[in-house]
Amino acid sequence: MKLYSRKMTKVLATDILSWKYEPPYDLYNNDVTDDAISELMNEGYIAVEDESGALVGFYCSGHSAQVPAGRGAGAYIEPAIDVGVGMHPELTGKGKGSFFFSFILNELEPLNANTIFRLTVAKFNKRAMKLYENMGFRVAFEFKTDNNEYLIMVKR
Structure with missing residues (x-):
């Protein structure tokens, strides 16, 4: 399978926003x-x-790609390329x-070999955390909101 990046359109955005995930991943609905x-x-x-x-x-x-509550918690102070994904x-x-x-x-990696990638993942999302760990990301920070706990993971 080959993948391609495409400019977001109203049709694509509407499709994405209508996706429904089963619990516990329904946080992403x-x-x-x-x-x-x-x-x-x-x-x-x-x-x-x-x-x-x-x-x-x-x-x-x-x-x-940042969770707004994480900004207030100091999660995004270090320079990095923040990445958010949805499948x-x-x-x-x-x-x-x-x-x-x-x-x-x-797609996101610039020519600079010293790029630090950073992502935010809900702490309950063990499936995603395992994927990120297998790809070299490590937990660097944690923060909570009223509804959830999040991990900041980085890859240097």
């Missing part, structure tokens, strides 16, 4: 609203499709995460 569509289209989100044009997932970087719920848990996430890191 969204509502399709004008504000949510606007965020996906205007805040640096990129769609990922396969060779047939099927939507596989998305990614974002920078400010969009189509029908594809999760099927061993495709490593290929998908490797593609995204390769």
Whole structure:
């Protein structure tokens, strides 16, 4: 399977926002609203499709990849490339995460070999944490919100 980055469109954003994950991953469910569509289209989100044009997932970087509560907790002080990802719920848990996430890191990695990648993951999401650990990410920080606990993981 080959993957391709594609500019986010209103149709793709609406599709992504309508995805529904089973518990406990339903934290990642969204509502399709004008504000949510606007965020996906205007805040640096990129769609990922396969060779047939099927939507596989998305990614974002920078400010969009940060959990706002983490900023207040000091989670994002060190310079790094923040990465946020989402994979189509029908594809999760099927061993495709490593290929998908490797593609995204390769898309984001500048020519600088000293790039530090950083991501934020919900602490309950053991499946994602295992993937990130297998790809060289290590826990660097933890913070809590009223509803959840998060880990900041970095890859140097």
